[in-house]
Every structure is written in structure tokens, then in C-alpha cells.
Amino acid sequence: MTETAPMRAPSAGPEGREPILEVEGLRKSYGRELVLEDISVRVFDGELVSIVGPSGCGKTTMLRCLSGLLPFDAGTVRVAGQPVTGPPDTLGLVFQDYSRSLLPWQSVEENVRLPLRYKAISKKEAAGRAAEALDSVGLSAHVRKKPWQLSGGMQQRVAIARALAYHPRLLLMDEPFASVDAQTRVELEDLTLKLWEERDMTVAFVTHDIDEAIYLGGRIVVLTRTPTTIREVMPVDLSRPRDQIATKATEEFARLRASVFDALGHRSAA
Numbered sequence: 001m002t003e004t005a006p007m008r009a010p011s012a013g014p015e016g017r018e019p020i021l022e023v024e025g026l027r028k029s030y031g032r033e034l035v036l037e038d039i040s041v042r043v044f045d046g047e048l049v050s051i052v053g054p055s056g057c058g059k060t061t062m063l064r065c066l067s068g069l070l071p072f073d074a075g076t077v078r079v080a081g082q083p084v085t086g087p088p089d090t091l092g093l094v095f096q097d098y099s100r101s102l103l104p105w106q107s108v109e110e111n112v113r114l115p116l117r118y119k120a121i122s123k124k125e126a127a128g129r130a131a132e133a134l135d136s137v138g139l140s141a142h143v144r145k146k147p148w149q150l151s152g153g154m155q156q157r158v159a160i161a162r163a164l165a166y167h168p169r170l171l172l173m174d175e176p177f178a179s180v181d182a183q184t185r186v187e188l189e190d191l192t193l194k195l196w197e198e199r200d201m202t203v204a205f206v207t208h209d210i211d212e213a214i215y216l217g218g219r220i221v222v223l224t225r226t227p228t229t230i231r232e233v234m235p236v237d238l239s240r241p242r243d244q245i246a247t248k249a250t251e252e253f254a255r256l257r258a259s260v261f262d263a264l265g266h267r268s269a270a
């Protein structure tokens with residue numbers, strides 16, 4: 001991982017908030033395939049930002065670079081002002097593929113407690129955090145079950161609880177609801193909004209679903225096709241709390257849907 005830019009004082013963003021995630025000139029190739037050409041973006045403390053891009057544009061690659069799981073070729077990534085050289089202590093992750101991210105032989109509660117072993121906290125505190133996180137995603141009655149005894153949506157709730165128990169300042173979510181049915185997806189979107197509103201947490205939510213990006217986000221970062229750069233950053237002028245029916249019926253929602261659709265290049269490609 002290369003650190004090229006010198007450390008500098010973070011500047012305040014929307015409503016005077018400090019940036020919690022700062023990405024400058026991020027570049028990543030796999031062999032000769034340049035995937036991320038130049039990603040520069042800042043996410044401010046307390047924001048919920050949606051990141052939307054075409055299939056295969058490098059969304060997962062980008063999140064893996066941001067979370068310190070994947071080395072990159074050039075650029076800088078800072079989380080809470082600190083250069084990322086490995087998974088930051090302040091960061092939580094939720095992946096799309098919950099079936100692979102949960103350990104089938106461990107209970108729901110053990111799965112949530114597992115990453116807390118790497119935090120300097122007592123077993124008692126870890127158990128308390130796991131119980132609280134599982135309660136906040138509505139799974140208190142299922143803590144002793146194994147993940148495979150739960151529905152897909154419930155398994156993704158376990159994965160969310162596991163990230164929450166870590167008490168992240170920044171939660172990165174990588175197309176977390178792409179593998180669940182439409183009704184469950186709606187429920188999990190609303191759960192995400194509830195958790196974000198209740199907790200002192202910033203969320204970067206990656207999706208290829210335009211409606212989901214608008215419904216959740218305060219801003220939408222639109223990515224290009226590979227080699228990927230940022231096409232546009234759009235503010236979402238929709239009031240909160242949001243509502244699956246009323247919010248999506250507004251003129252602003254329809255206008256944003258058309259704008260994101262255009263920015264993704266669908267119309268010109270048609």
C-alpha cells in the first residue's frame with residue numbers, strides 16, 4: 001500500500017463536519033487490468049453516503065482497499081485521520097455474501113462475538129455488546145441457533161449485528177441486500193436507516209440498485225465503468241425519516257432516479 005501524500009489537517013465539510021473517510025487518487029490494478037483509475041472522495045462524520053456503479057466497475061475492490069484488506073497501487077486512504085495500512089479499529093464491514101462470512105458451526109451469538117476477541121475488552125463486555133447488537137437487529141430470540149437455521153435475511157442481520165458490536169465509527173456495506181428477496185430487502189433497508197439514526201456512526205453503502213441508493217443516501221457517489229473514476233456526487237434532497245411508499249412517490253425521488261440513471265450511462269448506452 002503506497003502513501004504518497006503528506007498528512008494534513010482535515011477540513012470541515014457539510015454542516016461543519018470533519019471527514020471520517022478521505023480517499024485521494026486511489027488506483028488499483030489486477031495484473032494488467034486497471035480497475036480503479038482515480039478515486040477521490042470524502043465522507044463526513046455522521047453521513048450516510050450511497051456509492052452506486054455499473055456491474056463489475058470495481059465497487060468491491062474499492063471497499064476492500066478502503067478497509068485495508070487489499071493493497072492498492074497509488075493514492076491515500078485515511079479513516080478518522082489515520083492512513084489505512086490494515087483493517088482500522090474504527091471500521092465495520094458488511095459483505096453481500098453473508099453465507100460465506102458467517103461460521104456455520106458457531107451459534108449466532110458466537111458469530112457476533114468472534115471479532116471482538118481482537119478488541120481490548122473483557123469477555124463480559126463482549127457478551128454485552130453482542131447481546132445489544134443482536135437485540136438492535138431483532139434477533140434476541142435466535143442467539144443460540146446456527147446461521148444455517150435462519151433465513152437469508154436473518155443471516156444478513158447477524159452479519160450486521162457482528163459489525164455493530166464492534167462499535168464502528170464507519171460502517172462499510174458492500175451490496176449487503178443483493179442476495180435477499182424484495183420484501184426482505186425493504187425491511188433491511190429500513191433497519192439500516194434505523195441503526196444509522198440511532199447510533200453515532202457514518203455509513204458508506206455500496207449498491208448497484210438506483211432506488212436503494214437514493215432511498216438511503218444523503219449523497220450519492222456515482223462511479224463510471226472501468227477504468228473507474230467518480231462520475232458525479234449528487235446531493236439527495238429528501239427529508240428524513242424516509243418512508244418506502246411516500247419518499248419514493250415524491251417528484252424529487254423521480255428526478256434523482258433519472259439523474260442517476262443518466263449518470264450511469266444507461267440512456268446513452270440504449
Ligand SMILES: Nc1ncnc2c1ncn2[C@@H]1O[C@H](COP(=O)(O)OP(=O)(O)OP(=O)(O)O)[C@@H](O)[C@H]1O
Pocket residue numbers: 030035053054055056057058059060061062175208
Ligand atoms: N482478485 C481478483 N483478481 C483479479 N481480478 C479481479 C479480482 N477481483 C476482482 N477482479 C476484477 O476486477 C473487476 C472489478 O471487480 P469487482 O468485484 O471489484 O467489481 P464490482 O463492481 O464489485 O462487481 P459487481 O457489480 O459484480 O458486484 C472485474 O473485472 C473483476 O474481474
